[in-house]
Amino acid sequence: MAKNIGEYDEMRAKLRLIELRDAGKSIIIGGSEVVVQTVKNNGVECSSLPTGTILSTMSDSQIESMAKLVGAFKSPAGSKADVYVNGLGISVKSHRGANPAFLNHTHRAGFLKVCERVGVRINKLDEIIRDYWVKRKAGIIGEDIKNSDPNSPFKNHLAYLKPIMNYFLFKGTAQKDSPHPADYILDFINPLQESSWKFSRDEYLDDNWDHIIFSVRSKGIPDSYPDGKNAIDIQPWVQVAEDKYKGSLHGRVQF
Numbered sequence: 001m002a003k004n005i006g007e008y009d010e011m012r013a014k015l016r017l018i019e020l021r022d023a024g025k026s027i028i029i030g031g032s033e034v035v036v037q038t039v040k041n042n043g044v045e046c047s048s049l050p051t052g053t054i055l056s057t058m059s060d061s062q063i064e065s066m067a068k069l070v071g072a073f074k075s076p077a078g079s080k081a082d083v084y085v086n087g088l089g090i091s092v093k094s095h096r097g098a099n100p101a102f103l104n105h106t107h108r109a110g111f112l113k114v115c116e117r118v119g120v121r122i123n124k125l126d127e128i129i130r131d132y133w134v135k136r137k138a139g140i141i142g143e144d145i146k147n148s149d150p151n152s153p154f155k156n157h158l159a160y161l162k163p164i165m166n167y168f169l170f171k172g173t174a175q176k177d178s179p180h181p182a183d184y185i186l187d188f189i190n191p192l193q194e195s196s197w198k199f200s201r202d203e204y205l206d207d208n209w210d211h212i213i214f215s216v217r218s219k220g221i222p223d224s225y226p227d228g229k230n231a232i233d234i235q236p237w238v239q240v241a242e243d244k245y246k247g248s249l250h251g252r253v254q255f
Helices: 005-023 060-070 108-118 124-139 160-173 201-212 231-237
Strands: 026-029 030-036 039-040 084-085 088-094 100-104 144-146 184-188 198-200 212-217 239-240 244-246 250-251
Touching: 005 026, 005 039, 005 060, 005 088, 005 160, 005 184, 026 060, 026 198, 100 108, 100 160, 108 124, 108 231, 124 231, 124 239, 144 184, 160 201, 198 201, 201 212, 201 250
Parallel strands: 088 184
Antiparallel strands: 026 030, 039 084, 084 088, 100 250, 144 212, 184 198, 212 250, 239 244
């Protein structure tokens, strides 16, 4: 499968972090200036780039080959952190790539597990999804609804949704906690220009709330539905649309 620009930008950002480490330079994380001392991928310190490397002149294929060479290619399966800088897990998100999904087609039974983990009752989310379906069936909104739209059922519920959505951003999935959680999100316009970098934690959703698109889709609904395991927990969010059972919540950021 062909990679999108966001995946190549992730590799570029990792390679730039290696350059900064080797030059003894600093970045701003959590409001503090921090010298880059270690850059790890898969728990292993990344090697230095070959002498004379100029990242800005390299093609996507050359960037991929370089990332493989220095050990900065893929993060471990199930990771929320794409790279570790000074021991901090960093999730990398480019503004130039495909809209990055932070919530991947999760039905209500999955949300019940997450809400229990973060100590939030699901009742209000049930109300939000009911509002979504009322507006969707009335033609007020489509399957995708962006929070910049005043009709978004999610728009006015940031405070309630933040601990739930932060779990998906930093800690894990409906199935389980990630073995490699993220401490910060690094998002940027240019992976090679630190002036465009921003490391965010709790403020990420605040900064990007109007750019988030929520959808309720069929993907993720078990083939056995409406029978089978967890059907009773899944059912409250499910409606039939386009001849499909739709009840899985999906969230992505559109820059």
